[in-house]
Amino acid sequence: MEPEKLNSSASDDATFDRWLRAESRLDELPDHGFSRAVMQRLPSTRASRKDSRMSGRIVACLTALAFGCAVALISALRTPAAGYDWGTVNEEIQQAIAQIGTPDVGSAIGVTLLSLVYVFRSELRRWRMKIVGM
């Protein structure tokens, strides 16, 4: 479909194009309230809707964390051995850390982390875009 003479005088064409581009380039149109009109027409912000969804998820996570801590605290207080000395606590923490390496606990932590990544995937994508300046 291209004309036969498309490349016949390429340098003439390039010179003409350069000249005409330089001479005919448009000036910036004055805004005259155009941008403000656009901003007023935008739907309720996607960001604020996302932020409210984000807040809901964070509240849910914090509620679950508080509930877990409360359950742990209550069960500890009910246990006769609740009066831990710090040496015992330290020892139990080290035992707990050692448990992380076991397949069951390791799998549970892995599933939890993957779940969090899945739930916050859109936010993570946004943060990554801001960080790398894509």
Place this chain on the structure above:
Amino acid sequence: MTGAEPIARAGLSGDRDAFGVLVEQHQSSVRHFLRRLTNGDAARADDLAQDTFVEAFKSFGCFQGRSSVSTWLLGIAHNLWRNDRRRQRPVALEPGHLAEVAPVSSTATSSDLRHDFEQALRHLTPAEQSVAHLFYQQGLTHEEIAAILGQPLGTVKTHLHRSREKLRTQLAPWSPKN
């Protein structure tokens, strides 16, 4: 990637302030393009330009970063204009009739050559006008124009070749070789 691209990304991801900057940066090129497409109907062009930015805000998820934000916005503008034209079912204008259409650019009188360029554009077909406008007045590449108009690269080159020949004739007195 230009320095404006991060702002564009933030603006397109729903950040209203960043989107405001994006609108200010691109309003001129989008409105110029739509004025060209609407044969100088500034009110209709500005309505379509507003629709363009609103659509961009709503559909940022479709922007995949394969082209510049400017190209993407002009592509949306072109699609909206095409849909609007279908709804309005206008009478097709022949190149000869275009001489009666009001000048497009508000700055046409600022330069005799620009004024003559605007006059010369009216001797082109609508498709050639779009390509010539994007190539000469907006300084875009063949590939960018093809993406905006949704046409094959070869078609864009053909339109540009024909436009160039017509413009060369129309603007002969201004040509640097004369």
